[in-house]
Amino acid sequence: MREKKSNSTAGSSARLHRLLDAQGFPPDGEGRVAAFARSFGVNTANASRWLNDDRVPRDMGELLRIATELGANPFWWAIGKGEEDTPEPEPFDITLFGRCANELLKQLQKLVDRPLDIDGNLLSSGYRELYEQAQNNGAILDPDRISLVAVKVLAEHRKK
Structure with missing residues (x-):
């Protein structure tokens, strides 16, 4: 899956690390990328980009799936908008x-x-x-x- 990188995703890797810390994933540099990839069924190359290069899944469905499984607001992860653990209050397509x-x-x-x-x-x-x-x-x-x-x-x- 291709990812997009833009100024609007600046800080997304740090936000993802924060979410994984809260879920008890291994520390960065101690198997975190592999554990993330296994847990969410993604390849390690994408996991590494998302965790290290301020990139997010290009597939919005995948972004939503991972954020939901982490109990996070996908917009907070991707662009830093909204509350960290509060999904959008209204239905969102x-x-x-x-x-x-x-x-x-x-x-x-x-x-x-x-x-x-x-x-x-x-x-x-x-x-x-x-x-x-x-x-x-x-x-x-x-x-x-x-x-x-x-x-x-x-x-x-x-x-x-």
């Missing part, structure tokens, strides 16, 4: 949220011909805006709205 994030990132790549170092908070606000619109529109992502949100994110990025 993580697959739809992932689609919104992917579509926004694709649109940003179309608009700019070079890699951008966009603040994670800006990206998160764009993801949330698209998610809320899609929820109110029967899980349909409006291409015009995606373009509008991408332009808004770029405009805010350029202000900084």
